[in-house]
Amino acid sequence: MTSTTASSASSELALSPASSASSAPSASSASSASSASSASYASSATPAPATSASSSLAAKASGTNTQPVPVNPPHISLLEAPEIGTASAAIETPALVLDLDIARRNIERMQRATSAAGVKLRPHAKAHKCPDISRLQLAEGAVGICCQKVSEAIPFVAAGIRDIHISNEVVGAQKVRQLAELASEVRMSVCVDDPMQIDALAVATVVAGSTLGVFIDIDVGQHRCGVSTLEQAVALAKLIVAHPQLELRGIQAYHGSNQHQRSPEERNRTAGHAAKIAGEMAQGLRAAGFPCDTITGGGTGSAEFDFAHGVYTEIQAGSYVFMDADYASNIYTGELTFEHSLFIASTVMSVAVQGQVVVDAGLKSMSVDSGLPWIWEQGQRSIALTYAGASDEHGVVRPLNAEQAPSTGSTEPTGSSGSTTSSASAPASVDDRSLPPLGTQILLAPGHCDPTFNLYDRLIVVQDERVADVWPIAARGMSW
Structure with a gap:
């Protein structure tokens, strides 16, 4: 989904703070639907100069002392961040959405x-x-x-x-x-x-x-x-x-x-x-x-x-x-019950196999160490569809049988195929008409948010089903 390699993106983001350096950061820059161009990773606030030591450390940490390697021929356009105001259903996928x-x-x-x-x-x-x-x-x-x-x-x-x-x-x-x-x-x-x-x-x-x-x-x-x-x-x-x-x-x-x-x-x-x-x-x-x-x-x-x-x-x-x-999957009883705000936007890319569709978000788009993602529909976990298996760049989606209650499903490697499947992965005896058609956007609630963030350079911020901002995941890959 990104237009740069991980290292070059980290370099750009680490050296370009998204808002002014202050001890009492304002939330206004974080929530505004900025007028910045879609190619910009930063939010609308004007960045203040970083202090020399932090700039130097950021440069060292992100490898800015090396010449970036071109990732595409000059005549090929890069996939840019969506413009502010873009309908969330039109976001290019896979994308991490808040x-x-x-x-x-x-x-x-x-x-x-x-x-x-x-x-x-x-x-x-x-x-x-x-x-x-x-x-x-x-x-x-x-x-x-x-x-x-x-x-x-x-x-x-x-x-x-x-x-x-x-x-x-x-x-x-x-x-x-x-x-x-x-x-x-x-x-x-x-x-x-x-x-x-x-x-x-x-x-x-x-x-x-x-x-x-x-x-x-x-x-x-x-x-x-x-x-x-x-x-x-x-x-x-x-x-x-x-x-x-x-x-x-x-x-x-x-x-x-x-x-x-x-x-x-x-x-x-x-x-x-x-x-x-x-x-x-x-x-x-x-x-x-x-x-x-x-x-x-x-x-x-x-x-x-x-x-x-x-x-x-x-x-x-x-x-x-x-x-x-x-x-x-935890049981909560008190005030501290939280809502899902983070999703992976994916798109149905193949409907060729009967009884299932395939989306464009697989293992390189999410972490599955804590289980496969949930399909998210109408503000809740889907009661009709399940994300049944993942390989590098594909996710298999199948209908749930009528008797299947939603569950996280266990994940287990399937040997040489390199894919991961859930306990709900058996094809369901449901009419294919219940499956979404080619090109449909499907939202996925990831199994583990922390390592999933580390797979993306940017976070697409959505309000009222429109892109409100694009925020850099500036510390992506910085794990040393």
Whole structure:
């Protein structure tokens, strides 16, 4: 769908922030139906010059020191972004599409609940890699954002985001150096769970002349990263406070797998266990004489329970803005029930095989690690059609049998074919007239929004069934 290679697109986007660099970003540029040309990836606001360090980092991160390789003969026109005002049904596909009104409602709902609980919201930008979305969240009341990698943070700094937490450990001389340099421009923080990480951060921040926030990462049950005993946490705290340019800001206590437990009882139970561990760690650090002002963690699936347990001071939810088929498979009972705002627009490209149609969105247009996408019709998951299988550039759509209730369907490789199928993939004994004709646009709700965003250079923003804006997914591919 894109007009450039991933690397050249990243170069352009990283160096072209979509709106002015300010500590209090406005939502107006994010929501306006701009008059920019369809070839422009940026939104309508005039970009302010990035500071020299962030510009340099963005250039290094995106490879602008190399000559771009031509991707098409000069006489062949490129597929450009749709013009503002284009009917959403006329968008060239595959394309990643955001319903802005729904996204705004989701943002407002999470911020309202977080504020009511007396907790700060630090949304996770790894969910979207798009600075314009972060601006909407900050304008609504978020205190900053999370990024998962140092390179991922660079376009957000260039776009004017002023408070970023790297919710991960960082290892590697170049990445640590970049982090220290970013910390000389904006308020940055990072996680540690090993003394060697602290040593590297201390050296890099001295060289950069910067101050960096540090969070001790606590294992609260996921067993992925983080220390598991108070003794380990205290030992790390001693090393951190020994360096005046490193600020011990608290602990991170994130339980990722809990976000995807289906029943609210399971999520509440796991959230309670995580909160107990986090609370005891924080109390122990304070008793040992160390500050622990912030306890950060939680997510979209566990937020309502994280609020209720009263330990977290900051929540890192991200997917709530968009939802996906996996998150929507959870059972929700309270206020924090979110709507689908993110879709992959696809087009029926073949009707040659009886009992099915084929769309132009396959494995290169979406992530299927959390299941195949749902077909979206009339504001809900289709009760008539199922996305039955995916290969690289094709998706097979079949009718649901009358007795088949919608389900996410399990995904499993089919051997040498390289495709993925669902449990609802058997051809249905339904008249072919129930299938959409050639050229029909079909919306798909992706199984996992985060890695799906990473497959696109731009996000088509839609309001009232018209293209309202085109936003760069500026951190696409920045995963180091």
